[in-house]
Amino acid sequence: MEMKRGIPASPGISICEAFVLDSEEARIREKFAPESNISSEIDKFRKALLAAQEEIEKEREKVVSSVAPEYLAIFDAHVAMLKDNVLRDEIERLISERFFTAAYALSRVFRRYRRMFLASEYLRRSLPDLEDMQKRILRHILGEKRETLRELGGSVVVVAKELTPSQTVAFDRSHVVGFATDAGGQTSHAAILARALEIPAVVGLGDITSDVSGGDLLILDGNRGLLIIDPDEKTLESYRQKQRVTKTFLDSLVRLRDQPAETRDGATATLLANIEFPEEVETCLSHGAGGIGLYRTEFLYADGDTVPSEEDHFKAYKHAATKLGDSPVVIRTLDLAGDKFFRGDRSVAERNPFLGCRSIRLAFHNIDVFKTQLRAMLRASAFGNVKILFPMISCVDELRRAKLILAEVMRDLEGENVKFNKEIQVGIMIEVPSAALTADILARESDFFSIGTNDLIQYTLAVDRVNESVASLYMPTHQSILRMIEGVIHAGNDAGIDVAMCGEMAGDVTFTLLLLGMGLRAFSLSPYLIPEIKKIIRAVSVEEAVAIKDQAMNLDDPELILEFLRERTRDILPEAI
Amino acid sequence: MELVASMSIERTLEVSNEQGLHVRPARQFVEIASKFTADITVAKDGRQVDGKSIIAIMTLGAHNGSIVTIAADGPDAQDALDALTKVITGESETE
Numbered sequence: 001m002e003m004k005r006g007i008p009a010s011p012g013i014s015i016c017e018a019f020v021l022d023s024e025e026a027r028i029r030e031k032f033a034p035e036s037n038i039s040s041e042i043d044k045f046r047k048a049l050l051a052a053q054e055e056i057e058k059e060r061e062k063v064v065s066s067v068a069p070e071y072l073a074i075f076d077a078h079v080a081m082l083k084d085n086v087l088r089d090e091i092e093r094l095i096s097e098r099f100f101t102a103a104y105a106l107s108r109v110f111r112r113y114r115r116m117f118l119a120s121e122y123l124r125r126s127l128p129d130l131e132d133m134q135k136r137i138l139r140h141i142l143g144e145k146r147e148t149l150r151e152l153g154g155s156v157v158v159v160a161k162e163l164t165p166s167q168t169v170a171f172d173r174s175h176v177v178g179f180a181t182d183a184g185g186q187t188s189h190a191a192i193l194a195r196a197l198e199i200p201a202v203v204g205l206g207d208i209t210s211d212v213s214g215g216d217l218l219i220l221d222g223n224r225g226l227l228i229i230d231p232d233e234k235t236l237e238s239y240r241q242k243q244r245v246t247k248t249f250l251d252s253l254v255r256l257r258d259q260p261a262e263t264r265d266g267a268t269a270t271l272l273a274n275i276e277f278p279e280e281v282e283t284c285l286s287h288g289a290g291g292i293g294l295y296r297t298e299f300l301y302a303d304g305d306t307v308p309s310e311e312d313h314f315k316a317y318k319h320a321a322t323k324l325g326d327s328p329v330v331i332r333t334l335d336l337a338g339d340k341f342f343r344g345d346r347s348v349a350e351r352n353p354f355l356g357c358r359s360i361r362l363a364f365h366n367i368d369v370f371k372t373q374l375r376a377m378l379r380a381s382a383f384g385n386v387k388i389l390f391p392m393i394s395c396v397d398e399l400r401r402a403k404l405i406l407a408e409v410m411r412d413l414e415g416e417n418v419k420f421n422k423e424i425q426v427g428i429m430i431e432v433p434s435a436a437l438t439a440d441i442l443a444r445e446s447d448f449f450s451i452g453t454n455d456l457i458q459y460t461l462a463v464d465r466v467n468e469s470v471a472s473l474y475m476p477t478h479q480s481i482l483r484m485i486e487g488v489i490h491a492g493n494d495a496g497i498d499v500a501m502c503g504e505m506a507g508d509v510t511f512t513l514l515l516l517g518m519g520l521r522a523f524s525l526s527p528y529l530i531p532e533i534k535k536i537i538r539a540v541s542v543e544e545a546v547a548i549k550d551q552a553m554n555l556d557d558p559e560l561i562l563e564f565l566r567e568r569t570r571d572i573l574p575e576a577i
Numbered sequence: 578m579e580l581v582a583s584m585s586i587e588r589t590l591e592v593s594n595e596q597g598l599h600v601r602p603a604r605q606f607v608e609i610a611s612k613f614t615a616d617i618t619v620a621k622d623g624r625q626v627d628g629k630s631i632i633a634i635m636t637l638g639a640h641n642g643s644i645v646t647i648a649a650d651g652p653d654a655q656d657a658l659d660a661l662t663k664v665i666t667g668e669s670e671t672e
Contacts, residue, residue, distance in 0.1 A: 074600065076601075081632055117635075
């Protein structure tokens with residue numbers, strides 16, 4: 001048994017075998033072979049070596065006339081690895097002495113080499129060669145029956161160096177029950193996605209890919225950020241127990257689904273869901289969301305090089321609009337960093353992308369792309385209660401400009417006799433300090449606000465929270481943030497427009513009392529957090545929330561405010577934190 | 578009784594090959610070593626590995642400038658050492 005500590009990225013516990021993505025690509029189903037099969041496992045392994053060798057030689061043949069000799073030497077080196085007696089003996093010994101299957105023995109032996117290679121700066125650059133070998137041999141061992149991540153026959157915990165959005169989306173979700181990655185933090189894309197899909201995940205585990213072999217039994221504890229490799233019976237039993245308790249707790253929360261988010265003194269809050277993919281619409285409904293408060297549309301651009309078509313957009317939006325019926329579906333227009341968009345076309349690297357041409361600004365620089373998305377949103381508005389949300393608005397002029405473009409698109413659609421909701425509501429994200437401080441002005445021309453706390457905090461405090469050396473300065477309870485949020489809520493309420501919050505603060509139970517006390521009545525959050533937030537709203541009165549808010553705002557240290565809020569939250573809902 | 582022409586000899590050398598005993602030079606070393614009947618080992622920092630195994634040699638992490646000891650044991654030990662010395666010292670760069 002071996003225990004590794006990482007960063008908890010998505011809660012929950014999974015007990016399952018490992019699938020090591022980078023070096024294996026396919027699932028290793030059986031770890032042990034019956035004694036009578038040993039010779040056939042060895043035979044399978046030897047044939048795989050030969051087949052891999054032939055394959056490389058064929059590939060070499062194809063390029064022999066067109067590439068430089070030193071490139072060909074790589075092929076020769078790979079063949080030499082396949083012929084290596086030391087490697088072969090090690091693997092065969094595991095098969096014959098420990099009754100491992102050929103696939104598992106391969107995985108175990110290569111794991112040992114991966115570790116050695118990783119330990120040295122000099123050897124690390126040969127890691128791709130090693131991984132390539134391992135994948136090749138494994139492919140031949142498993143043959144046609146191999147199960148790739150797209151089509152799994154059983155459940156796995158995926159272990160990878162890091163996961164790209166497009167990889168994560170491609171998973172066969174009925175069988176991927178957990179992620180564990182070497183790299184990443186709580187806000188990396190894979191972490192956000194894991195939370196959205198309610199798959200337990202631990203990230204930032206260091207060299208976990210070299211500590212785990214495909215087929216190893218793992219316990220992934222997404223609550224505490226632990227990964228346990230080959231657990232002993234006692235640990236396994238205690239985790240199975242935890243799994244049962246967690247399930248009971250979650251079931252009890254889901255029972256709250258049909259009850260309103262109403263305070264003890266009768267004020268109602270609206271709990272909306274943040275979603276990333278069309279597939280999450282069902283989760284929203286099953287967790288009692290009153291609508292979709294933030295539909296991120298970046299997944300449509302996840303491929304990187306191709307721009308999504310109007311139909312791509314339309315299909316994704318119509319699905320949500322139809323499923324939600326009369327409940328709102330707030331769709332945000334593209335909110336990407338410049339460098340993640342149209343990589344091919346952009347030659348100028350920005351010195352400071354976070355302050356650069358991103359989000360709505362990028363839309364203004366790519367009007368056609370922007371219009372395509374707006375057309376699809378408008379078309380979808382004929383099928384449900386769609387609202388449009390513009391991100392990163394920093395001044396009235398930007399808002400007017402975005403609305404002008406929208407008006408043009410509406411005129412086009414009218415000219416084509418395409419149906420859409422002419423009264424569609426148009427709102428803005430409040431995530432730039434300049435917008436927060438002039439919310440009263442922006443409120444005159446917006447139908448609603450959605451406060452994006454993640455960026456608001458980063459821009460206000462001048463902190464990139466992914467940068468480890470300054471991340472500790474990222475403080476949601478900094479008074480500047482609290483004052484701004486309260487100001488935005490008041491400005492919206494005074495103007496009679498809806499104010500929602502869609503940043504992470506909205507889904508963190510620590511801040512619910514404070515935000516209620518400030519007058520916030522709409523929270524948009526990851527669907528699985530809805531029951532918990534609902535529970536605390538139902539346990540408090542507005543009067544109490546206001547008193548807690550006043551006390552918190554009178555403290556002079558952000559850390560103290562946080563601690564105070566935690567305590568009060570615990571008083572009201574002991575099981576929450 | 579006739580004396581068998583078997584001998585065990587070793588030589589300590591500095592790797593002078595820009596890439597060190599990396600994938601390709603390691604493969605070249607193994608290819609040459611495998612032509613001899615003598616048992617061949619390579620040692621670095623007190624760790625000794627089979628000189629006919631590419632993967633084992635790679636794990637030594639013998640970069641340019643490291644000191645390695647090659648040893649050969651067998652009837653053609655002398656020839657083996659001479660040939661392998663050229664790989665280590667970079668005199669045999671051609672593939």
